[in-house]
Amino acid sequence: MGVAERQTVRVGYINGTSPLRLWGLSPDERLRRSLKRVGADRIAPSLDDGPKSGESAVLLQGDWVFDEALVRKMVERSGVALLADDGTLVAVHGAAEDWPVLLSAIRSGSAEALPPGIERLTAEGLGGSYNNALRKREIPLLSKVDETSVKALEARLFAGSYKGVTDAITKYVWPGPASRVTKFCSVVGITPNQVTLTSLAFVLGAFWAFWTGHFAIGLVMAWIMTFLDTVDGKLARVTLTSTKFGNVFDHGIDLIHPPFWWWAWIVGLGAAYDPNNIALIVIVAGYILQRVEEGIFMRAFGIEMHIWRRFDSRFRLITARRNPNLLILTVALILGEPAMGMTAVAIWTALSFAVHTLQILQGAVASRRGKLVSWLAQ
Template sequence: MNPPESPRQPLRPSPSAPATLGVVIGRNPTRLWGMSSTERLNRSLKIAGVKDIRSFDRLGDAVDDLAGGSVVIVSNDWVFDVSIIKGLAIRPNTVIIDGETQRAVAANVDAALLSAVIALIERGQGSLPAEVQPLSAEDVGGNYNHELRKKESPYLLRLTPETLAAVERRMFSGSYKGVTDFVTKFWWPRPAEVVTRWCSHGGMSPNQVTLIGFIAVLISFWAFWNGHYLLGLASGWLMTFLDTVDGKLARVTLTSSPMGNVFDHGIDLIHPPFWWWAWIVGLVAYGTPTPYADLALWVILIGYVVQRVLEGIFMSLFDMHVHVWRRFDSFFRLITARRNPNLVILTPFALVGRPDLGILLVALWTALSLVVHAVQILQGLAARRHGPLRSWLAA
């Protein structure tokens, strides 16, 4: 059974509220990221707005117990990207077909069509009712993740003990932002995957990881203030690593929360200028004071705030993150004067005993980055004369 040929852009569902009933079929003993497949599917359905969720070993035995209306059915033998479940929940009379096996793996159908669809999902037998449209995972989930700023097809993976390692790797990869700094993008993925797995199997929550990171923020501030730069850098690098782990842990286990989001992003937003302030204060205690300390401090603090304001202005003007507009903008996000690139500048200078030169270079790089962001806005205004701006990742 093949889904119809589809255009590059995902098909748009007609406006519809999420189905109110969700059903998980089957029993799968394979656990991923420390939880059962049923538990993850339940969380996915809740995120998609489905209120009433039930589980059956064999749905065919329970058809009579299901009320009328639209029912979302998902097979416990598969791992679905959340975007697929979200898309399916608002697409009545739709069946998702796995492209490799050509099996029906999930559906959103009226109760009257359950029997026919159940036979397809549970046994791979029968024909698809004429009222139901077969679609691929990409048709339903789309191929651009706005939240993570990347172009990527949603994953639909068979879950067995043999495929578990590959499934978890793909899920972890899918939790990564497509546009970020080069430390997060290229240095942290492998060790972060290992630690994320330890945390998930150990029952550690993302907020607990964030709390440890916050303690590291305070240790770094104290250490920089008193001129203990190597201690501060060790604690700071630990914080940046945990800042990667907590977000990935939340995404792979579907345990993100508004409170955790505010806690994590609030720390990320507020602490960097305090670190650079403490670094400059600590130069006296370390024995390398600089006559340009006040100037460097004001350049860094003002530059940090104005850079964030300019990013907000770009978003307000063009309804798009500045870092996803053109290839250059995504590249510049790798190295712009944010916390991790700044730490890369400061670390070697601290190691050779010249933290004063390191912070002066950070001030210079902050000023240059600010100029780039200002130019990006001017270029955006000029480009908008020829039509709305469009992200190169969504093309």
Template sequence: MTENANAAAAAAQATTAVLIGQSTVQIWGMSSAERLTRQLARAGVKDVRVSAEGLENVGSVVILRIDFAYDQRLIDALATRPGATLVAGGVAIASAVAGRDAQAASGVLASGEAPVGTEILDSEGLAGSYNRKLRKREIAFVIPLNSQSVKDVEARSFAGSYKGVTDFVTKYWWPAPAKAVTKWCAVRRITPNQVTYLGLLLMFVALGMFWEGWYLLGLIPAWIMTFLDTVDGKLARVTMTSSKFGDILDHGIDLIHPPFWWIAWIIGLEKAGMPVAHPELLVWIIVGGYVVQRLFEGAFIRLWGFHMHVWRPFDSFFRLITARRNPNLVILTAFTLIGRPDWGMILVCAWIVLSLVVHLFQLVQAAVESRSRTLVSWLDAA
């Protein structure tokens, strides 16, 4: 980036915000003003005020009506798009203006009008329709905030915290109970890291039980841990309390523990009186398959700039069932319930190998197609 481009980017990033209007509604246990302050902080705007006085020398100022609830993407977009005004239902509700115009613009926005000379945009025009971070198509929400709309706001913000491409357990089984538990935690100010620590404890409990061959008992903390793994991320997103440490902790646990569970499962089979032939081969498949699958996914991102699971519709479908922790846990649970945890592990290993074959074909196909055209995610395609 050139020096002029760097200067332009710095000038475009708002560092100050003004919250106007009134609201007494609580969202996820927070007032509208508190929620917006947290959202603005995530967008890099740390100076939040209730008056536009004294901002004449500030470069860009974001002005927001607090009687509306905003998707985080809209806050992010306003913070880097001076001269834009967000409208919803024909009413202007937020704007990014120069500091010298902030006081006048605040008065205009309070009446639902757009400041003169600003670019009027709806939600899709301001933030687009593809959420790259969560890998899904979704128009950012903006909702008038009142006691009747709180449930809708919380439902939309919770849905907006979900990845569009993930395994079928996370996508179809967990949303309803996870939303209830997330709300319970948010109201009581329980932090995402506290949920993660509980999940970490349960991960070790499950590991020990699998090691001893106590599969039915071990599956209980294992499944609770996978559920809490959904809750902590959703809680962090809806309450805007994510942190670098929490992100590293959560993703580190997710990255490391699954192969150790499966290895413990194999060791436990001997103690449970159901040893498998060539257990060392199964261990090599588990460890090697896990590492190679991650390498394939990393190589795809490095070569073409996006996840292999969002390249084509088939790739997104296969992510639902590929040999990751939750689908593997479903297989092991089903076979344990019929008294054959050994068969379950053999099938998991076979599924790991088959999934690797599919991912290898994805890489090869991408390499071939990229020679004649630029690869684009089907979710991001115009």
């Protein structure tokens, strides 16, 4: 049957329901949200509302949890069946004229009942094993939901919401507490945008504290902000509530505030640190230019700088971004040397800029031998 035609109306059908909850959502509600987000033209209220002539039907088992990437692939491709590792039929996309056979097959969970010509794929075969959006190698989640699997599936969904390449604090320190706070938010109905708005308040609070020389208070608020910055994205992904506005709101705050924090810290040092010191220029210019370098790398080579080689991913753990810089300042304040901390941030920013410049040059040389490919995708 091939790839579904763009003009075909793609209708989503869900077979069965489950009373269990994953991050506050039943499996069938997760499917409904996924179908809506990935472009299904219509979601049928029941299996009795069969497709009309010219439409195609996407049928999915309602007591299974699907990675959203799998739902997207199922909606995009007609003539495809998704099988679990044990051979159970969990999803199929076919034409309206095959509806009786498709319905019988999904109800029985048997691929043997499928009409001829349906391609049978596993989760890895359909969705691949590399998630470019989250920069990591991972087979898409596909699992039946029962009382014994809920906790494990929630843990897998949360882990699956994490980017594989990020800074060391986000990757190694925040996951445990962020999981518990994300769970609380999902249960009581706190939205990702509300978490982001709260983090903005801490951005402003940290700026004021740094500006007035209250460095300890400022660092507490700054670290809370970075923690909430982890929670809002994870909450959006596990509850399938991410939006374009939320993405812009969250990333806009992330992009803009760091240089203002470092400027406020220098002002807060007062006579202990000349506000016109070259360190401020190095830090602000270095922050902006590193972002420019990342854009140059992406535009020139079609791949993010931090996922090209294993070294690049490891350097992303410590490169002069917000969290590593905050860690430097925190250590300096504990040692009673807040001014020295800002000097260290300036030096590390300059060194990180030099490393990124070298990465661009190495990318230019390597690209002559062929297209750059992430080590995670190999």
